[in-house]
Amino acid sequence: MAPPRILVVGAGFAGVECVRRLERRLSPGEAQITLVTPFSYQLYLPLLPQVASGVLTPQSVAVSLRRSSRHRTRIVPGGAIGVDTKAKICVIRKITDEIVNEPYDYIVLAAGSVTRTFDIPGLLDHARGMKTLAEAAYVRDHVIEQLDVADASQDEAERASRLQFVVVGGGYAGTETAACLQRLTTNAVKHYPRLDPKLIKWHLIDIAPKLMPELGDKLGVSAMKILRKRGIEVSLGVSIAKAGGEEVTFTDGRVLPCRTLIWTAGVAASPLIATLGAETVRGRLAVNAEMALPGADGVFALGDAAAVPDLAKGDGAVCPPTAQHAMRQGRIVADNVLASLRGGTLQPYVHKDLGLVVDLGGRDAVSKPLGIELQGIPAQAVARGYHWSALRTNVAKTRVLTNWLLNAVAGDDFVRTGFQSRKPATLRDFEYTDAYLSPEELVARTESAAKRK
The missing domain is CATH 3.50.50.60 (FAD/NAD(P)-binding domain)
Incomplete structure (x- = not known):
């Protein structure tokens, strides 16, 4: 048998x-x-x-x-x-x-x-996700591409639309995505002498009244302060009313020139x-x-x-x-x-419950291991220690640790791979x-x- x-x-x-x-x-x-x-x-x-x-x-x-x-x-x-x-x-x-x-x-x-998506005009055609490895690699290329094209453009309207970025979703995925990518563009713009750093704007929006409510009020507020101090505009009680190729309309009536809409509003x-x-x-x-x-x-x-x-x-x-x-x-x-x-x-x-960890890039983090509230470098150490220990192979652990050390010593790089250049890469794809x-x-x-x- x-x-x-x-x-x-x-x-x-x-x-x-x-x-x-x-x-x-x-x-x-x-x-x-x-x-x-x-x-x-x-x-x-x-x-x-x-x-x-x-x-x-x-x-x-x-x-x-x-x-x-x-x-x-x-x-x-x-x-x-x-x-x-x-x-x-x-x-x-x-x-x-x-x-x-x-x-x-x-x-x-x-x-x-x-x-998870909603019946929002233009969402499926113009938003990008952060659920797969291919999406993450594409989003990186896309963001750097916006800097490249904006730097070469003579059109102020085009430049403005390429330098505004919107992330929808105030949970862990959206918050960490906005924080990590904002850090990337902040470091990258130093190598674009024709771009004014003040023109680069990151927006994090969520229909919920609180940012990452699972963290509790104290750490949630701390995370929001960190983001806002770094120049990220956080808007709560707000979502997307309409998405287009060159602009995004918020439910509060604001219309932003924008060519990068990243959707992380749940699963x-x-x-x-x-x-x-x-x-x-x-x-x-x-x-x-x-x-x-x-x-x-x-x-x-x-x-x-x-x-x-x-x-x-x-x-x-x-x-x-x-x-x-x-x-x-x-x-x-x-x-x-x-x-x-x-x-x-x-x-x-x-x-x-073992707690929660949120890595906001660099030295910024908030964590709540076993109910203990942490911020800054201690929270970062806990967040990265947890993720590192959860990786299942020694090869993966070695790669991640090496990448972290290399980034800490050498900083970010801003190279586009171009492997999905000119191909659609929206939520549909x-x-x-x-x-x-x-x-x-x-x-x-x-x-x-x-x-x-």
């Missing part, structure tokens, strides 16, 4: 932690592990703003799955586009565009999330979740405390894809989509898959949200496959 098939969808924090634990705890021949992911690396998402600003190289935050695994896992290069829980089949589109059916006995849905669960036809909570699969999907045999979901009950908070709260939760959920799901396999008892997910099957298409495909057998 063939061993049971465990299929893990997604190589983010949750999926990789699950696979690593399964590899360690499964006996030889006890089960087959398959991991579905478009890329053979785990992206260390919290450090993307430092890739965009050039402090870190892209490969520094792309942790190789081949290095970190024990080579017991079969990696399928592609993305899951549908799951039929009754037939126990996952439909996969490989990177070659071949569509295949992958049967499973147990499936772990760690498909992550996509950028939504992967469209894969909708193909299951199961109950959801704000788009995330409604799972129990053991992260099993009720009514679906052998289905587990976690991370950004699932509304995992937060037993520590209670009152119906669900865990936020953070790396800290995803990593710990991955380990518990692995244990629960093993328990299901061996006839054991599943355990609920209970989490103790990186996340492929139109690639998924409808529930009806999924059933038709699996039924057709069953008949052929």
